Each structure stands twice: as structure tokens, then as C-alpha cells.
Amino acid sequence: MNISNELSIDHDATMALKEATEEMFQEIIETYLEDTLNRLSKLQNAIRTNSLDSAVEHSHSIKGSSGNIGACKLAALSAEIERLSKDNQAENLAEYTKLAVNEFSVVETELRKILAS
Numbered sequence: 001m002n003i004s005n006e007l008s009i010d011h012d013a014t015m016a017l018k019e020a021t022e023e024m025f026q027e028i029i030e031t032y033l034e035d036t037l038n039r040l041s042k043l044q045n046a047i048r049t050n051s052l053d054s055a056v057e058h059s060h061s062i063k064g065s066s067g068n069i070g071a072c073k074l075a076a077l078s079a080e081i082e083r084l085s086k087d088n089q090a091e092n093l094a095e096y097t098k099l100a101v102n103e104f105s106v107v108e109t110e111l112r113k114i115l116a117s
Contacts, residue, residue, distance in 0.1 A: 006073040008103065009110040013070030018114075029111050032069050036062055037108075040101055043081070047093045055085040055093065062100070071107045074100060 018025045039058045046054035063078035077100040084093055 006076050008073050008106045010070035010072050014114060017069060026115055029115055032065055033108055036065060036104060040104055044097055047097055050090060052085045052088060056082055059085060074103045074107050077103055
């Protein structure tokens with residue numbers, strides 16, 4: 001999987017969301033950040049306990065919500081985690097999950113900058 005060309009934040013998509021949602025934008029972003037942090041924790045636990053159905057569920061949710069707010073790289077990583085979980089390929093899941101957690105830190109920083117501007 002090559003994610004090096006993916007943007008951490010697609011600013012055009014995020015700004016389009018901001019324009020579409022207006023005063024709800026901050027609440028949407030705060031909810032996304034809180035929910036994603038929670039789901040990443042549950043995803044890590046699912047992988048630690050080899051609960052692949054749970055890993056599919058959480059990675060799928062992160063993929064969708066990240067795509068909706070323009071977090072392209074996190075969405076792509078989550079899609080790969082979902083695929084590996086569905087294919088019962090647990091050997092690479094911990095590595096991809098670590099990458100997703102690290103990418104979330106980048107996404108959170110970028111989104112907080114957008115909220116502050």
C-alpha cells in the first residue's frame with residue numbers, strides 16, 4: 001500500500017465542509033476528533049485481542065468519517081486496516097494501526113489550526 005501521495009488533510013474538502021456546515025463546523029470537527037480517538041483506542045484493543053470483526057467495524061467507521069472531513073491519509077490507512085481485517089491477515093494490522101494513530105496526531109494538529117483560523 002502506498003499512502004505517500006495522500007494528503008493528511010485535503011484543505012479543499014475541509015473548507016467545503018466548513019462552508020456547507022457553517023456554524024456547525026466546529027462541533028463536527030470536535031466530535032470527529034473525540035470519536036476517532038475513541039475508535040482508534042478500540043481498534044488497537046481489537047487487534048491486540050485478535051477481534052477482527054471489531055477491527056473491521058472500527059476501521060470502517062474511521063475510514064468513512066475521515067474521508068468526510070478530508071483526512072485522506074487516515075482514511076486510506078483505515079481502508080487498508082479494514083481490508084486486512086476482512087481478509088484475516090492479522091500480521092500487518094499492528095503496524096498499520098500504529099501508522100493510523102500517528103497520522104491521527106497530524107490530522108488533529110491540522111484541524112485544530114483550521115478551527116483557530
